[in-house]
Amino acid sequence: MKTSVLTKAIIPERTWSRLTDIVIFGAAIALFYGVVTVARTWLGPITPHAEISRSPSALPSYAAFSLLRIVVAYILSLCFTLVYGYVAAYNKKAERIMIPLLDILQSIPVLSFLPGVMLAMVALFPSRQLGMELGSILLIFTGQVWNMAFSFYSSIKSIPRELHEAARIYRLSWWQRFIQLELPYAAIGLVWNSMMSVAGGWFFLMACEMFVLGDRDFRLPGLGSYLQTAASAGDTGAIVWGLAAMIGIIVFVDQLVWRPVIAWADKFKFEQVESASAPHSLVLDALRRSSAIAFVSRRALDPMSERLALFFVPRGERSAKTRHRSALISWMLRGLGVVVLGVVAYAIVLAGMLLAGLTQPEIFAIVLGAGATFLRVNVALLIGAAWAIPAGVAIGFNPKLARVAQPLAQIAASVPATALFPIVLLVLIRAGGGLGVASVALMLLGTQWYILFNVIAGAMAIPTDLKEAANIYRFGSIDRWRLLILPGIFPYLITGLVTAAGGAWNASIVAEYFHFKAQTLSTVGLGATISQATDTGNFDQLLAATIVMAAMVVTVNRLLWRRLYRLAETRFKLEA
Amino acid sequence: MPSVEAIVEAEKVEKFYEQPDGRRIEVIAPIDLAIEPNKIIALLGPSGCGKSTLLRILTGLARPSAGEVLWHGNPLDGEQPNVAIVFQSFALFPWLTVIQNVEAPLKAKGIEPDERHNRAMQILDTVGLDGFETAYPKELSGGMKQRVGFARAMVVEPEVLFMDEPFSALDVLTAENLRGELMELWVNKKMPTRSIFIVTHNIDEAILLADRVIVLGRDPARIRADFEVDMVHPRDRKSLRYVELVDYVYKVLTQPKSDLPPPHDIKGVPGPSKYPRLPHARPGGIAGLLEILIDRNGKDDLYQLADELTMEVDDLLPIVEAAELLEFAIVREGDVEITQEGREFAEADILTRKMIFRKAALEHVPLLKQIDTALRRKSDGALPDDFFEDVLDEHFSMDEARRQLDTVILWGRYGEIFDYDADAGRLVLTEMESERDSAGA
Numbered sequence A: 001m002k003t004s005v006l007t008k009a010i011i012p013e014r015t016w017s018r019l020t021d022i023v024i025f026g027a028a029i030a031l032f033y034g035v036v037t038v039a040r041t042w043l044g045p046i047t048p049h050a051e052i053s054r055s056p057s058a059l060p061s062y063a064a065f066s067l068l069r070i071v072v073a074y075i076l077s078l079c080f081t082l083v084y085g086y087v088a089a090y091n092k093k094a095e096r097i098m099i100p101l102l103d104i105l106q107s108i109p110v111l112s113f114l115p116g117v118m119l120a121m122v123a124l125f126p127s128r129q130l131g132m133e134l135g136s137i138l139l140i141f142t143g144q145v146w147n148m149a150f151s152f153y154s155s156i157k158s159i160p161r162e163l164h165e166a167a168r169i170y171r172l173s174w175w176q177r178f179i180q181l182e183l184p185y186a187a188i189g190l191v192w193n194s195m196m197s198v199a200g201g202w203f204f205l206m207a208c209e210m211f212v213l214g215d216r217d218f219r220l221p222g223l224g225s226y227l228q229t230a231a232s233a234g235d236t237g238a239i240v241w242g243l244a245a246m247i248g249i250i251v252f253v254d255q256l257v258w259r260p261v262i263a264w265a266d267k268f269k270f271e272q273v274e275s276a277s278a279p280h281s282l283v284l285d286a287l288r289r290s291s292a293i294a295f296v297s298r299r300a301l302d303p304m305s306e307r308l309a310l311f312f313v314p315r316g317e318r319s320a321k322t323r324h325r326s327a328l329i330s331w332m333l334r335g336l337g338v339v340v341l342g343v344v345a346y347a348i349v350l351a352g353m354l355l356a357g358l359t360q361p362e363i364f365a366i367v368l369g370a371g372a373t374f375l376r377v378n379v380a381l382l383i384g385a386a387w388a389i390p391a392g393v394a395i396g397f398n399p400k401l402a403r404v405a406q407p408l409a410q411i412a413a414s415v416p417a418t419a420l421f422p423i424v425l426l427v428l429i430r431a432g433g434g435l436g437v438a439s440v441a442l443m444l445l446g447t448q449w450y451i452l453f454n455v456i457a458g459a460m461a462i463p464t465d466l467k468e469a470a471n472i473y474r475f476g477s478i479d480r481w482r483l484l485i486l487p488g489i490f491p492y493l494i495t496g497l498v499t500a501a502g503g504a505w506n507a508s509i510v511a512e513y514f515h516f517k518a519q520t521l522s523t524v525g526l527g528a529t530i531s532q533a534t535d536t537g538n539f540d541q542l543l544a545a546t547i548v549m550a551a552m553v554v555t556v557n558r559l560l561w562r563r564l565y566r567l568a569e570t571r572f573k574l575e576a
Numbered sequence B: 001m002p003s004v005e006a007i008v009e010a011e012k013v014e015k016f017y018e019q020p021d022g023r024r025i026e027v028i029a030p031i032d033l034a035i036e037p038n039k040i041i042a043l044l045g046p047s048g049c050g051k052s053t054l055l056r057i058l059t060g061l062a063r064p065s066a067g068e069v070l071w072h073g074n075p076l077d078g079e080q081p082n083v084a085i086v087f088q089s090f091a092l093f094p095w096l097t098v099i100q101n102v103e104a105p106l107k108a109k110g111i112e113p114d115e116r117h118n119r120a121m122q123i124l125d126t127v128g129l130d131g132f133e134t135a136y137p138k139e140l141s142g143g144m145k146q147r148v149g150f151a152r153a154m155v156v157e158p159e160v161l162f163m164d165e166p167f168s169a170l171d172v173l174t175a176e177n178l179r180g181e182l183m184e185l186w187v188n189k190k191m192p193t194r195s196i197f198i199v200t201h202n203i204d205e206a207i208l209l210a211d212r213v214i215v216l217g218r219d220p221a222r223i224r225a226d227f228e229v230d231m232v233h234p235r236d237r238k239s240l241r242y243v244e245l246v247d248y249v250y251k252v253l254t255q256p257k258s259d260l261p262p263p264h265d266i267k268g269v270p271g272p273s274k275y276p277r278l279p280h281a282r283p284g285g286i287a288g289l290l291e292i293l294i295d296r297n298g299k300d301d302l303y304q305l306a307d308e309l310t311m312e313v314d315d316l317l318p319i320v321e322a323a324e325l326l327e328f329a330i331v332r333e334g335d336v337e338i339t340q341e342g343r344e345f346a347e348a349d350i351l352t353r354k355m356i357f358r359k360a361a362l363e364h365v366p367l368l369k370q371i372d373t374a375l376r377r378k379s380d381g382a383l384p385d386d387f388f389e390d391v392l393d394e395h396f397s398m399d400e401a402r403r404q405l406d407t408v409i410l411w412g413r414y415g416e417i418f419d420y421d422a423d424a425g426r427l428v429l430t431e432m433e434s435e436r437d438s439a440g441a
Helices: A002-043 A056-090 A092-106 A110-124 A129-157 A161-169 A174-203 A205-209 A223-233 A236-268 A282-289 A291-311 A320-356 A360-397 A399-414 A417-431 A434-461 A464-472 A477-511 A526-536 A539-570 B051-059 B098-108 B113-126 B142-154 B172-187 B203-209 B240-254 B283-295 B302-308 B313-325 B340-347 B350-364 B366-377 B385-393 B398-414 B430-440
Strands: A210-213 A216-219 A513-516 A519-522 B008-018 B024-035 B040-044 B066-071 B083-086 B160-164 B195-200 B212-217 B222-228 B299-301 B329-332 B335-338 B382-384 B418-421 B426-429
Touching: A002 A056, A002 A129, A002 A282, A002 A291, A056 A092, A056 A129, A056 A174, A056 A205, A056 A223, A056 A236, A092 A129, A092 A539, A110 A129, A110 A205, A110 A210, A110 A477, A110 A526, A110 A539, A129 A174, A129 A205, A161 A174, A161 B083, A174 A205, A174 A236, A174 A291, A174 B098, A205 A210, A205 A223, A205 A477, A210 A223, A210 A526, A223 A236, A223 A513, A236 A282, A236 A417, A282 A291, A320 A539, A360 A399, A360 A434, A360 A477, A360 A526, A360 A539, A399 A434, A417 A434, A434 A477, A464 A477, A477 A513, A477 A526, A477 A539, A513 A526, A519 A526, A526 A539, B008 B051, B024 B051, B024 B066, B024 B222, B040 B051, B040 B203, B051 B083, B051 B160, B051 B195, B083 B142, B098 B113, B098 B142, B113 B142, B142 B172, B172 B203, B195 B203, B203 B240, B212 B240, B222 B240, B240 B302, B240 B313, B283 B299, B283 B313, B283 B329, B283 B335, B283 B340, B283 B398, B299 B302, B302 B313, B302 B335, B313 B329, B335 B340, B340 B350, B350 B366, B350 B398, B366 B382, B366 B385, B366 B398, B366 B418, B366 B426, B382 B385, B385 B398, B385 B426, B398 B418, B426 B430
Parallel strands: B040 B195, B040 B212, B083 B160, B160 B195
Antiparallel strands: A210 A216, A513 A519, B008 B024, B008 B066, B212 B222, B299 B335, B329 B335, B382 B426, B418 B426
């Protein structure tokens, strides 16, 4: 009896782990083939004006190219994040410059980076496809990196003092501290921000793969350019095919990468007591059972991490030589600082000269556009809040509904709004709304989810005893909202609104200006100004509009959101 | 107390914070201190007195503002001595298993995996954690977590093992159990360390464990007493000598004003503060203490009181100090005795209590009096809290200034002297506010 029960339990497990191994080997071979193909294309001669096919059969390779761009951009973002966040967290002088700078960079829309990045990269590799590819990747990078860097920085800053002291007193090397303290502590924030960043990458893919820069027309084979080509041709069939491919990839990446990573990162939760529910992932379970992974980890990864740890162990006492060297390094850094300062000053002078060339109508257009976009962003936020707050509270208060609605909403949210633009546009223009109204709808499409998800989380976090108190004392529905629900979800709502506002500003550049059926649709707005300036190579206007947008976003953040945040953290914090 | 064979010597170590106007806020007055081998030394003092800062200076984690720490006669200058710390909050890495936590310091030394594992397992065995090596800290109880903390500290075989309130985060029984096990290891020479330096605010803990007890006073931290505990382990809490020593420490701690060390002449150090530090006690707590005293015929021994209330001296002392400040009670020879005013206060109904409190507070608490006067001079009877915080900043560290203000607000609200609008951050005279309310209505 006993043995049969045992074998029953073991056999399927074995087969499963075999299967996983086969899948893993297959994936490794496919990866190798992909690397070779990509290398051949990228190192090949430049084709700036690639003809984008609208046939569905081109989709697999286009999708692969787009995915690769996003992955490479993400890896770059991660490297940048680790270095930038680390330096900003530990160097007080650098921190004072780096953190406000991050705030400003975050508020600059992707397209404003386009001319600089693209021209520089093409100039660097004038005869190879690599230049254009790198340019596109860097553009995606500028849309992904800032929130990750900020998350990593603030994680490091919030490491409890005693953990730092333990690391120092036990003389953990720089590397060991990084691997065993800083990276794990920051892991969860980094994972969630990575997910958001990659979603942002999909959002701006269309803008990053195909664009006109003055008299130069850049087209890279990819899903974004496929969708854009389909949209400008008004080819509904191709749009649907492209959308399906994109949603497919997003769901695939979500299941195969993010779910397992979230489940894995749960062990980095900084908690002293085990929480009741932990995220699970079937893929992660399978990987953990796989003997191939176990073999690689035992034979290669473990020894490698040992070697690395040993390599960074400081040998002997700090000698005069190393002290001399560190003095030298600090002098070099100072020199570097002077050079950077000089470059920045020069750039400011150049920018000033460029801005001096602005004509009065151009300035007027920027001011008018700023007002229009500001209005649109806020209308989008209001509409989003108006439906997402009641819906989110309803879902959050009802566990049964939450189990059904949450995954659905997550899939809906992962569909990049830009991909839906053509369809929304078709509907709205046919209904006679025009782009002025349509662009609000487009902003809404991209940003309402942030509000919804945060409100759900907030409603779920309201303690049961408070809800019971509201029931016992028979609060009317107005009092319920005023005294229980709104204060309870307040901190979450603010987080959602801030993210949504940032997203809406950024979305304005793709929402207010659109190539559609061989014509250009645009409406009055700052985003339209930026897109148009990029298209026509009007750099002074691009610069001025970017500065205005960044200034507006940063000002609103400082004046409104940051204060509300502080209020949320002090008055409306529900402490356990 | 310089001695030839001391492992660590602190020479005139002090810590102060420089204010923008050149004034200094002294946290630790110049202190001489030595850690000799084969001893458990306890550093005892009320919380917030700077004992943890002193520990960090001795280990090299923090630098003194002046003075020097010597290890074996060599200055502690950037070099790190072989030490370990057991932290109050355990400071374990929650994402590492028990054994990975214990191995971490060995890994930092570049020790090979096999040896690392063996040594860690051996230590885990010593502290009674075998079988738990693959558990994560969050799966363990508080006592087990601190055992991991001990194991991690012992595995590096530190010359001096520092402990920063190692039992404070544990419940009473667990703490007692761990103390017992620690002493057993120490007495049987199973601790791979030459000396133990323990920081605590628990008098009983200090007398129970230490061979030498150093009592710190505060504002600024300075040595109030330094004595050897001439008793063998395990110590009997009921023995005459034990009770005598505990009583002695109580007396030292409850008479902060007597026996001051000679004043030192550093320029810029403010003289006796215009604002004596307010003990952080709630009016309700003061009333509670007085009621208990009435039940005990108006007088009781502090140590006994704390013991029977199962309170730490640290929690009880501020309440006693506050009662003394308001002249509701007096402390004499380790006894606390209720006064006539105290009796009236404790026996009154809630409204009369507030009136008595208001009178006593305005009379004996200069800060309250000053706030009252300042608010009265304003036509609207209101001032921002920043104003008072700035004034306090000159006399206390930033954190302490805020805590002082919080306490004074608590007292002012209770005595209905002024109210505090937390949203606007303003102190408002209570009379004014009620006037405005009635005018509005």
